[in-house]
Amino acid sequence: MSDYIPMQAEIIDIDIESSNTYLISLKILEDIDFCYRPGQFVMVSVFGLGECPISITSSPTRKTLQLCVRRAGRITNGIMDCLVGDIIGIRGPCGNGFPLEIMKKNIIIAGGGSGFATLRSLVNYIVDQRSKFGNVAVAYGARTRRDLYFMQEYKGWQQAGVDVGITVDIGDESWKGDIGLVTSLIDKFKLPQGSAAICGPPIMINAVATKLMDRGFDHSDIFVSLERHMKCGVGKCEHCMIGPYHACKDGPVFSYDKVKKLL
Amino acid sequence: MIVFLAKDKLPALLSELNEMLEVVAPVRIGNDTAFATWVGQPIDFEKNPQISPTEFLLPQREVLFKYIQHSGRYVFEEVEPKSKLILGMRPCDLNAVKVLDKIFGTEPFDKLYFRRRRSAILAVLNCSKPEETCFCSHLGAGPECIDGFDLLFTELDSGYLIESGSSVGMLILKEHSDLFQEVKSVYLAEKNERISKAKETLNSRPNLSKDKIMGALETADWESMGNNCLSCGGCTFVCPICHCFNILDLGVPDGERLRCRDSCILSGFSRMAGGVNPRKSAGERIRNWYFDKFQFIPENTGLLGCVGCGRCISVCLASMDRWSLKVPR
Ligand SMILES: Cc1cc2nc3c(=O)[nH]c(=O)nc-3n(C[C@H](O)[C@H](O)[C@H](O)COP(=O)(O)OP(=O)(O)OC[C@H]3O[C@@H](n4cnc5c(N)ncnc54)[C@H](O)[C@@H]3O)c2cc1C
Ligand code: SF4
Ligand code: SF4
Numbered sequence: 001m002s003d004y005i006p007m008q009a010e011i012i013d014i015d016i017e018s019s020n021t022y023l024i025s026l027k028i029l030e031d032i033d034f035c036y037r038p039g040q041f042v043m044v045s046v047f048g049l050g051e052c053p054i055s056i057t058s059s060p061t062r063k064t065l066q067l068c069v070r071r072a073g074r075i076t077n078g079i080m081d082c083l084v085g086d087i088i089g090i091r092g093p094c095g096n097g098f099p100l101e102i103m104k105k106n107i108i109i110a111g112g113g114s115g116f117a118t119l120r121s122l123v124n125y126i127v128d129q130r131s132k133f134g135n136v137a138v139a140y141g142a143r144t145r146r147d148l149y150f151m152q153e154y155k156g157w158q159q160a161g162v163d164v165g166i167t168v169d170i171g172d173e174s175w176k177g178d179i180g181l182v183t184s185l186i187d188k189f190k191l192p193q194g195s196a197a198i199c200g201p202p203i204m205i206n207a208v209a210t211k212l213m214d215r216g217f218d219h220s221d222i223f224v225s226l227e228r229h230m231k232c233g234v235g236k237c238e239h240c241m242i243g244p245y246h247a248c249k250d251g252p253v254f255s256y257d258k259v260k261k262l263l
Numbered sequence: 264m265i266v267f268l269a270k271d272k273l274p275a276l277l278s279e280l281n282e283m284l285e286v287v288a289p290v291r292i293g294n295d296t297a298f299a300t301w302v303g304q305p306i307d308f309e310k311n312p313q314i315s316p317t318e319f320l321l322p323q324r325e326v327l328f329k330y331i332q333h334s335g336r337y338v339f340e341e342v343e344p345k346s347k348l349i350l351g352m353r354p355c356d357l358n359a360v361k362v363l364d365k366i367f368g369t370e371p372f373d374k375l376y377f378r379r380r381r382s383a384i385l386a387v388l389n390c391s392k393p394e395e396t397c398f399c400s401h402l403g404a405g406p407e408c409i410d411g412f413d414l415l416f417t418e419l420d421s422g423y424l425i426e427s428g429s430s431v432g433m434l435i436l437k438e439h440s441d442l443f444q445e446v447k448s449v450y451l452a453e454k455n456e457r458i459s460k461a462k463e464t465l466n467s468r469p470n471l472s473k474d475k476i477m478g479a480l481e482t483a484d485w486e487s488m489g490n491n492c493l494s495c496g497g498c499t500f501v502c503p504i505c506h507c508f509n510i511l512d513l514g515v516p517d518g519e520r521l522r523c524r525d526s527c528i529l530s531g532f533s534r535m536a537g538g539v540n541p542r543k544s545a546g547e548r549i550r551n552w553y554f555d556k557f558q559f560i561p562e563n564t565g566l567l568g569c570v571g572c573g574r575c576i577s578v579c580l581a582s583m584d585r586w587s588l589k590v591p592r
Binding site: 076202236240 | 328332335337341366367374375510512514515516522525534535536558559562563
């Protein structure tokens, strides 16, 4: 059977994260052990509309496979218009994921906007195996309070001994927390040197990486998850080329020294 | 094994082969020559068709699979490609196939490509008639074919020398031996003479070696090139090595998932949700096209991403002076 044929998965739960973003839980209907690592993604099919890349937002340490989908166009609309019980297609896991085997024990995780979906997998992975890691901090920024994802989980992360900083670009009277860029949160953390995992718009990635390097992080210890247009997810269709790399296969996670010049 | 086939016996050979396989060959269509399924048309070895025969390995449009809804779930069906013999592919295009084999052969192996590739018998034609835009000899991709073929034809005045390069090729020659004649030494001399002449023609053209092109890439004015380019994508659609594709669905609730050729020159190719586009300008896209062929594909496969077939030159609506990387005034 060709690798382009997806597995079938049933939608077993839908949670609303924000007005345009749903958290979708899936049950794979095939008799396989679906193993993945934080930072990987799947190609999601809605038959008749097509296929698009979506990060796995759940942690492999937990039972349910989850995707966090934001309305962007035809296919994402198609996924979000599905109901509990509907069948979608899943191909993957695709990409490399975060290289936990070479990452330091002290980790800072920085996300901007919808890019935080892929980082949640890593956060929960660490929280579930807290003793294997050292100092861990999460810095997350969104446009407004209403655009923040996974709000009900921050407390649990803090209780597990993870520093959590949340900021919004535009505050309002209901927001008591920080206002400003993700970079400003990083100033607040008393972080020993270690590794970093970043996902967000290119400007945010560069700003955070630069700040961390000022704080003594080595550029090869900073791992960024990049978004590119993708069609095949297996390094053949060339949509996701970044210089000689394919974001879908060699990435989406790259060490910053590798891609700094290509961003 | 090497045999001689008189010119008037070629249709008989193709008819016999046609009984077992689909024969694809360059045939006249109006004033043009194109690779098409052979059903008795006259063969035209004079021109190298604008659309390369790699089209039969990676078609403009192919069905990845069919999806059929069945009691709330889906069943998937795949389509088996028919066995083919591709006749008249020139050495440049065979070298392009070698690059495609590497690209689709790196992990994860593209089963669909190789299903077609394995069921295709390649009957290559040594090139004695380079087109005006060809520069294969500068990149070591022609005009003579050395290996990788099943059968190798060389056109002579009175017929064709046919050599086998694989066990499949040898079987074909043995099976149809009643059509062939013995090879005389004058035929071999004629072959060599024809190939030397083609080499001479090609080598007398401006030097377009890899180093020369790489040098030009360093100093190219991408912005002006981009301003000149019409972003029609022609150069990518005719290239035997270009292989970008799109995947899309046709039909609800049952239908086909298709793989269609796409082009990195088109403005929407790398655009993402939210409008972010890593290669916004035509200049950036052309630059990527060149660097892919001369740096990225070589880094990833060990082979050049260009075989000097010249098609991108003859197709360009903007008449870009492609390889000197100068913008026409
Ligand atoms: C590695 C990776 C992980 C991702 N993770 C998530 C996630 O967890 N949640 C989420 O909501 N989104 C995620 N995305 C983005 C998501 O893939 C796009 O929003 C989606 O492909 C848009 O498709 P569409 O049919 O809904 O939009 P369309 O109607 O096709 O188009 C809307 C816009 O999206 C662009 N686009 C179309 N197809 C793709 C594609 N295959 N890849 C990128 N851009 C495309 C179009 O050029 C257009 O500008 C991820 C993307 C990548 C590359
Ligand atoms: S880049 Fe141009 S000359 Fe080179 S193989 Fe492609 S079409 Fe032929
Ligand atoms: S064929 Fe010429 S005009 Fe068309 S996209 Fe290529 S370079 Fe541009």
